Amino acid sequence: MKMLITGGAGFIGSHLCDKYTKEGHTVLCLDNFMSGNLMNIRHLLDYRNFKLIEGDIRNYELLDKVMRDVDTVFHLAAQIHVDRSYIEPQLTYEVNVMGTQNILEVARLYDAKRVIYASTSEVYGSAQHVPINEQHPLNAPHPYGASKIAADRMCYAYIQTYGMDISILRLFNTFGPRQRDIGYGGVISIFTRRVLSNVPPIIYGDGLQTRDYIYIDDAVRAYDLVLNHKEPITDPINFGSGTEVSILDLANKVIGFCGKKDSLRPIHVESRIGEVKRLIADSSKARKLVGWEAKCNFEEGLSKFVQWYKDYGLEERIKIE
Template sequence: MKVLVTGGAGFIGSHIVDLLIENGYEVVIVDNLSTGKKEFINKKAIFYKKDITDEDLCEIFEKEKPDYVIHQAAQIDVQKSIDNPVFDAKVNVLGTVNLLECCRKSGVKKIVYASSAAVYGNPEYLPIDEGHKINPISYYGISKHTPEHYFEVYSQLYGLKYTILRYANVYGIRQDSKGEGGVISIFIDKMLKGERPIIFGDGNQTRDFVYVKDVAKANLLALERGDNEIVNISTGKPTSINALVEMMNKIMNTSLEPIYTEPRKGDIMHSYLDNKKALEILRWEPKYSLEEGLRETIEYYKRERQITL
């Protein structure tokens, strides 16, 4: 079986590629390397440097004839989506439609799509389940949700199966601490340098942190399960930013006090996702506790920076 992974040189995508290859799949990577890195590309995969918005994208499909597609490539920077909504929509909406056309023309059986908790906006209740109202508060949230409708209609018209995975806050090995990096990679970067982490607001805001290797496993399972379903991928547990810093200080054997600054406009105070449907439909549940995931991630960054604490 052959799987084409868009964004397969990126943070989450590269972990998915590694797991697919471990499980005996042939893998084709399509990545424009705008945020992905050559060193993350699995040597056993076939790699094409290509943008999902390119008109000749379908030539790769015609040549490789993948059975499945896992779609991770995206514009993921919330602030960039606000500064440049046209670019955000071009990549996340039109790029996805372009990809769907290639799937249709080449006879792909199924596509697994990385959506986001950003589609829900400010929660009306917690934990947020898949039936929660869609109310994005950023253009990024809109551009991640809009393709979900395309998947449904492509399935109705052409029989293309799909599974939509709405991720909570994914963290772990290979996450970039620059730009719109996740809060955990940003904190690790600072704290390994002996710098105090910066918290926007009072630190009591909560998030649902799910480890990247668990997310990769959900994508693997979704190839054969959860047809035409929308599924949250999360731990189902809220963690405050203050508790996160405390746990990281404990793991690193440091005592760096956070610097508190003004809350950012539009930031949601509390968010965590219900993951019962993932267990029921995908037979998936997270294997890593936050502490286990943090330990593995911190060790990785220590090795990367050749720092011994």
């Protein structure tokens, strides 16, 4: 298979590049390195079936060249940072909505067999009922979530209008090796860096806001099951562990796994505007349709992540700086 993985130098995209390159598929990794990192894919550059294309999904002409004979598109490239989306809503819209529109349009033009779109649980906003199934209202309170809703719905419109085979994956908070803490990284990497540097984690508000975390291996398996599903999956599909973890609990667990229980405690600052209060997934559709369930529990994943961070994360951070 010839695959295009947009955002392939990012956290989740690079794990997909790893898997499919090593399985022998032809993998085109398209990334503009806005938040991606060459270190995530450097080891793949020697593979003849892997090609890195440094470019932007906002560049329609580039996509027109790259996507001519691609069978499958994994579309992950996005401006993913919620905080940045407050400061740069226009950029967030251009990348996440117009960039996705470009991908869909070129995929339509060249009859791509399947497009797999990285939507997100952030489209739901705070839970109005738990667990959150795919029928939950789309109430994202921030420009990032709003842009992901627009792109998610644009995928749906292309399915309905043109009969395209597009899968819309709504993964809940994904974590694991290669998730960076530079700039606005994921909360787990930020906490881990701080704690390993002997600085307390900062919690916005009381820390009782919750998230549903899935480990990267489970996320990759979700993508792979969707890829290999024979029939098109035309409705959005949730992937979450079904376990609710509060930010306070997360901070204390990171402190514990880093061995700093006796010296550090989280500090609390004012809550952030628009922060989602509760997220917990109902993934029964994923289980029924593609046989997916989270296999790695939160503590096991967190301990693997902290170990990776100790081995590589701090060292990489120093190299980058």
